[in-house]
Amino acid sequence: MMPRTLALLLALCLPSMAGVLPAPKPKPAIAGNLSILRVNSTSQAYDFFRPWTKKPPATRRGLGTLIEGGRILVTAELVANHTFIELEKAATAEKSSAEVEQVDYECNLAILKPVDPAFLDGMQPMPFDTGVRVGDRATVLQLEPNGEIAQTLGTVTSISVGGYPLDNMGLLLFRLSAPMQQRDGSFTLPAVRDGKLLGLLMRYDARSQTADIISTPVIKHFLSEAAKPVYGGFARTGIAFSITRDPQLRRYIGLQEPGGVYVTEVMKNSPADKAGLKIKDVILSVDGRPIDQDGNYDDPEWGRILFSNLTNTVFHPGDTVTFRVFRDGNTLEIPVKLEARDRSKIVSESYLVDKAPRYVVLGGVIFMELSRPYLQEWGGDWLKDAPQRLVFLDAFQNELPEDRGKVVFISQILPTPDTLGYERYENLVVSKVNGKEIRSLNDVVEAAKTPVDGFQKIELEEDPGLIILDAAAIEANRDALTRKYALPALQRL
Numbered sequence: 001m002m003p004r005t006l007a008l009l010l011a012l013c014l015p016s017m018a019g020v021l022p023a024p025k026p027k028p029a030i031a032g033n034l035s036i037l038r039v040n041s042t043s044q045a046y047d048f049f050r051p052w053t054k055k056p057p058a059t060r061r062g063l064g065t066l067i068e069g070g071r072i073l074v075t076a077e078l079v080a081n082h083t084f085i086e087l088e089k090a091a092t093a094e095k096s097s098a099e100v101e102q103v104d105y106e107c108n109l110a111i112l113k114p115v116d117p118a119f120l121d122g123m124q125p126m127p128f129d130t131g132v133r134v135g136d137r138a139t140v141l142q143l144e145p146n147g148e149i150a151q152t153l154g155t156v157t158s159i160s161v162g163g164y165p166l167d168n169m170g171l172l173l174f175r176l177s178a179p180m181q182q183r184d185g186s187f188t189l190p191a192v193r194d195g196k197l198l199g200l201l202m203r204y205d206a207r208s209q210t211a212d213i214i215s216t217p218v219i220k221h222f223l224s225e226a227a228k229p230v231y232g233g234f235a236r237t238g239i240a241f242s243i244t245r246d247p248q249l250r251r252y253i254g255l256q257e258p259g260g261v262y263v264t265e266v267m268k269n270s271p272a273d274k275a276g277l278k279i280k281d282v283i284l285s286v287d288g289r290p291i292d293q294d295g296n297y298d299d300p301e302w303g304r305i306l307f308s309n310l311t312n313t314v315f316h317p318g319d320t321v322t323f324r325v326f327r328d329g330n331t332l333e334i335p336v337k338l339e340a341r342d343r344s345k346i347v348s349e350s351y352l353v354d355k356a357p358r359y360v361v362l363g364g365v366i367f368m369e370l371s372r373p374y375l376q377e378w379g380g381d382w383l384k385d386a387p388q389r390l391v392f393l394d395a396f397q398n399e400l401p402e403d404r405g406k407v408v409f410i411s412q413i414l415p416t417p418d419t420l421g422y423e424r425y426e427n428l429v430v431s432k433v434n435g436k437e438i439r440s441l442n443d444v445v446e447a448a449k450t451p452v453d454g455f456q457k458i459e460l461e462e463d464p465g466l467i468i469l470d471a472a473a474i475e476a477n478r479d480a481l482t483r484k485y486a487l488p489a490l491q492r493l
Contacts, residue, residue, distance in 0.1 A: 035126035036190060038088040038143060039064040039074055039098075039112070045081040046352075048374040049411070051359040051366075052488055057083065062187035063143060064112060065197055068125045072098065072112040073219065075202050076105045076166070078187035079112070080353045087114055090147035094119070102226040105166040105353055106234055108202050108214060109222045128216050129196035132156055132174065134303075138193045140178055140201055140211065154178025154191075154211070161306040162212065165202065166351045169234065172302070172309050174199055174213040180206075221313050232317040235338035237308070238270020239263055239277060244293045253282065254329055259292040260284045263325075268402050269345065275323075275336040282326040286310050311338060347397035347407060348372060360444050360491040362456060363474035364416035364481060365467065367430065367444050370394060370407035387427040389462065405439025410460070410467075416481055418473050425464065432459040441493055 064072035096119035103110040189201040199213035433447035451471035
């Protein structure tokens with residue numbers, strides 16, 4: 001037991017000692033604690049098996065990074081098919097609704113703005129990191145349910161051109177090796193280095209513990225285009241090529257130079273096609289930068305990178321880039337004016353986001369235009385499980401005749417008095433309706449206005465080859481059809 005006198009002395013001394021005790025060290029600031037927000041997105045996608053309806057609502061949660069101009073940067077996947085977007089300050093739980101200012105699903109990026117700009121008062125925009133190299137350490141930021149920031153340290157293992165998810169477009173991405181765990185927010189996670197934004201995480205493979213990061217150059221390209229009166233997006237040259245490492249191939253084409261790649265495909269009406277590039281050309285350089293046998297050029301920042309980084313990201317739609325090519329023993333310089341892809345001429349859309357699918361119902365026969373989202377309704381193995389004729393047409397759409405137009409098909413046939421005997425037919429490609437060639441759903445509507453001898457005559461590319469419907473009966477049963485299947489309309493064009 002402490003002696004009474006000593007205890008009294010300590011009690012008298014402690015108050016005076018309190019003033020000289022060292023102050024507690026301030027907690028170090030976490031990178032991004034004033035720059036990131038929780039983003040809650042409510043979405044509702046369309047049901048492509050029943051294109052007049054939507055699927056049940058779903059909630060997605062991710063992180064947004066505040067950048068200059070009071071804007072929040074997120075991945076496009078987070079806000080796809082959104083019906084409501086909410087911003088939340090993790091520390092205080094303050095909330096504000098937000099709107100999408102610009103979105104590009106090809107590069108998987110979107111800009112949000114709060115409905116109330118004052119909501120961002122006290123926050124700081126995060127600057128961009130432009131000097132990352134392979135081997136650098138970076139941190140992925142996540143949020144715990146209580147609002148605390150979790151940091152996962154990783155290493156940049158590669159910088160290369162890779163596929164972005166929604167349109168399989170090749171753009172510059174960083175690959176990060178990091179042992180991440182599932183936490184609150186999974187669609188958009190910022191990766192930072194020294195308090196600067198390195199990029200946004202868009203994919204994570206838990207087995208290999210590697211993350212694909214949307215790179216800073218891609219983000220800057222997106223923001224530059226978003227600042228223009230008309231958003232131009234990312235250009236595509238419209239070529240496919242093979243490497244020229246095979247010495248037999250190089251001898252066969254008479255190629256003496258050490259580098260170059262062999263053009264195997266030129267898409268119709270693409271920038272390359274308009275400029276005059278041809279199959280069997282060998283691309284030797286792009287914008288004066290030599291191309292090696294694998295299609296890479298020596299980038300001063302990123303090292304050996306695929307030359308599509310120049311045409312897709314470094315340059316913008318409207319820019320002209322010179323290709324030096326080897327053709328029939330001669331070397332030519334061909335200027336190529338870059339353009340974004342003309343989506344109006346795509347046979348089968350690779351994505352349909354934020355808009356409803358088109359359809360026409362004629363007497364219970366449902367007509368649609370082929371798209372990859374329709375095929376993806378078959379799940380993760382849609383390449384194998386979806387109707388193979390439609391999968392083939394989607395995969396090889398660039399090889400279809402130039403005037404092919406859209407692939408119109410019968411997705412299903414609703415049981416009605418007008419379709420007796422046809423109910424089992426589905427996913428059949430339509431060639432003609434009432435003798436008229438069909439290249440879009442608009443053609444179906446126009447052709448249906450002129451029945452043949454009182455019948456709607458639908459010609460198909462596969463068995464049974466022909467479907468005949470009574471035109472007068474279809475009109476008489478129109479109201480009954482809409483009531484029975486709760487159709488809001490018999491067409492959406």
